[in-house]
Amino acid sequence: MKAPLLVNLAPAVSTDVCRWCFEYWGMAHRESMHVPIFHVLALAWHRASNSDRPVVVDGSDRYKTEAEITAHFDPLAPTERRLIPDGELGQRVLAETNYYHKTMRSGTVHYMYWNLLKHKQLIWPSFTTGTPGVEPPLAQVLYPLIKFALITSLGLSEANAAKGIKTVSAGFDRVEAALSDGRPYLLGEQFTLADLTFAASAAPIILANGYAGHMPELEAVPVDMQTVILELRQRPAGIFAQRMYDLHRKKSSNAGS
Structure with a gap:
């Protein structure tokens, strides 16, 4: 099968x-x-x-x-x-997962897409790696349409990109509050779907090592983006996100390949 x-x-x-x-x-x-x-x-x-x-x-x-x-x-x-425990803990895991998926991730999407779509060469590997051979050549021709479709469907704009940073920062605040008592993971002693979803949702905006989304290297992005990325990367929540990749993701995954 x-x-x-x-x-x-x-x-x-x-x-x-x-x-x-x-x-x-x-x-x-x-x-x-x-x-x-x-x-x-x-x-x-x-x-x-x-x-x-x-x-x-x-x-x-x-x-x-x-x-x-x-x-x-x-x-x-x-x-x-297993990533979703049984019982009450599992319900808490799903509630936290939903927040990082539905709320915080939207901030990552608004900021990163809006800024990377301005630089086709930066987003191209993410768009095309692993896709059928016929698609990248067609996408070269259709890129203005693809860009317009993403901007329209995702509601991308300069204002929403700025709001996106605030949304991500609020998510980082939430993580840092949860970890403030010294626990190793968001819900206690166990790696769960909440930790995984937070880390993956934060990964593009901190350019996490291990994220398999084929993002550009930090040095390749504009300086204003580097400032945002480094600030988030250096926060305790950013360090936590990277640690989740280091501890629980296969080493073969690479953010830039």
Whole structure:
């Protein structure tokens, strides 16, 4: 039987969340990654829509969104590799996960997309690495349309990019408050989906080592972005996010490749 197939647009944080989950669970998976816009066609082929993504195809079954994917596959993992504990702790993990996924991540998306879309060469590897060979040449021609579609669909603007930094900073405040009593993880002594989701959601805006989203190197981005990235990277929450990658992500993943 074929391994589950992860279908998504290549640069999405949700792609790396799912990759990391499958790695941590010790489960094989396949990928069907696509340049933005082209991913809509791929999802339609698998009887899903853009609002469903990411999608995991497992035989005749479709698991849509991070929440549905993790709810299905996490109980199948060995007990010591599960990311969502049973009982009340599990409910707290899901509540924290939802915040970092739905709220804080939007700030990362607004700031990074708005600024990187201005520099095609910086975002191109993230858009195209691992996608079908026909897509990058077409995307070269269609890049103005892809850029316009992302700006429109994500509500990108200078003002929202500035708000995005504040949203991320509030998320970092939340993490630092949780860790202030010396606990090693957000919910106590155990690495959970909340820690993973926070780290992945913060990874693009601190250019975390180990993030598999093919982001540019720090030295390549404009100086104003470097200032923001370094400030967040050096905060306790930024250090925590990097530590999650160092401790719990395969070393073969690389932010810049």
